[in-house]
Amino acid sequence: MQVPRYWREIPKRYRLEAAQCKKCLNISFPEKFSCPECGSRDFKTIKLSGKGKISTHTIIRIAPEGFNDQVPYGMGIIEMDEGPRIMAQITDCDPEKLKTGDRMIYQFRRIREDGSTGVIMYAYKFVPDVGI
């Protein structure tokens, strides 16, 4: 992977930057060219709180290339408290015990490496929010 393809997504992957429509207040993550609710192209950048709950989830037991060393791993759609839903790994827990509705919180983690000399990719993963 070329480095620019990685770094141009950094604001979203590292800081959970989302786009809020100034007209209808709908929040898109990642941002869209125009608002899927009202069509407006006037957005402001906001930072998501990183807190939400599991909307649906699974355990990946057969992984794509680059993830073989991580199986089995939890994966789910996390519905953020601000509204947007995010696909992410769910880690630091027994994925067998996860339930729909469980509270989750954002963590900054290593995702994978692009071979032995390529980019080391980081982004959000989610872990159970135990309220610490």
Next chain:
Amino acid sequence: MRKLAIIGIGLIKWGELWEKSIRQIAAEAISKCLEDAGTDRIDAMTIGNMSGGLFNGQEHLSSLIPDHLGRKNIPAMRIESACASGGMAVRTACLEVASGFSDYAIAVGVEKMTDISGNEATYALATAADQDYEAFHGVTFPGLYAMMAKAHMDRYGTTRDQLSSVVIKNHYNGSLNPNAQFPFKITSDQVLKSPMVSDPLRLLDCSPITDGAAAVLITTLEEAKKLKKQPVFISGIGHASDSIALSSRKDILKLEAVELSTDKALKMAGKSIRDIDFAEVHDCFSIAEIMILEALGVVAPGEGGKASSDGLTGLNGNFPVNPSGGLKSKGHPVGATGVAQICEAVTQLRGEAGERQLKNIRTGLTQNMGGSAGSSVVHILEVI
């Protein structure tokens, strides 16, 4: 718009075709199709193919396939819409003929998936999802459909046995289809003992990796009457897209592209879903067939699981689904699937389906979708 008819179909035996290349299987399907139609005429060719680039390191199929066929000057184009590439190629061939631009258009669907390892194929298939916001995080297609299955179970109480009933039914149908990749029956116990791929989906909930090709020849209804085979009328075509990322959808159990493409096709044909006698649908995973039944409007949301285990969709049910064996048993060479669905519908409507022949049918529907239903195309076919 000119009226459309299918006058020839060509399907080869699907499977792991180690001895054959992508160009060879495409040419074989085209050749069978022309033989079936009783004509050699091709004014235009559309090629449904998801990823010659990733599966075979080969792009530019629009030159490769006519060239290998020995008809190097045919105007051809490749159509890509992930797993819906085949259905989209048929639709595009229909547009060629309906517009009057061509009189005879052939749609060929082809995917040669075993030229790379299973791991690499999983990666290639995952490119049908959002690369930056889904695949980047390590989700797979079984994973995406597993999340839909989990949500369906949570909301509607859909059961493991109901998922299995789809798989058992499709393998039974496929056991009667000589072109199927896995033409054998399976039991509930075999499904339950197959390895977990992505909870709750097990290996036998998933469609396989397949090499395969299929072709259909389309012309006008008027031209069709000059040819030897009983023509099948294409009365409805519908096509719609939806967000690529599953996480973007407010309700992941609503297959909006499937609903919209079905509504458009039915409207064009002047029919309701009650007028349809059978369907070939995109059962890439067991849960997909259940959700598609709901999206087509055959049953209400949440009732797809029960309808499947109650036998609604069996060969002798009130609404047979996937008499061919579906993607599950027949195989899923992604770009070929949508074309092969049309081949099965035509075979059934002609009364040539042998042991799996449906009784008293006049109208069939095919539904082919890409990714996690980010695109869907529906055709309605009728006996004239």
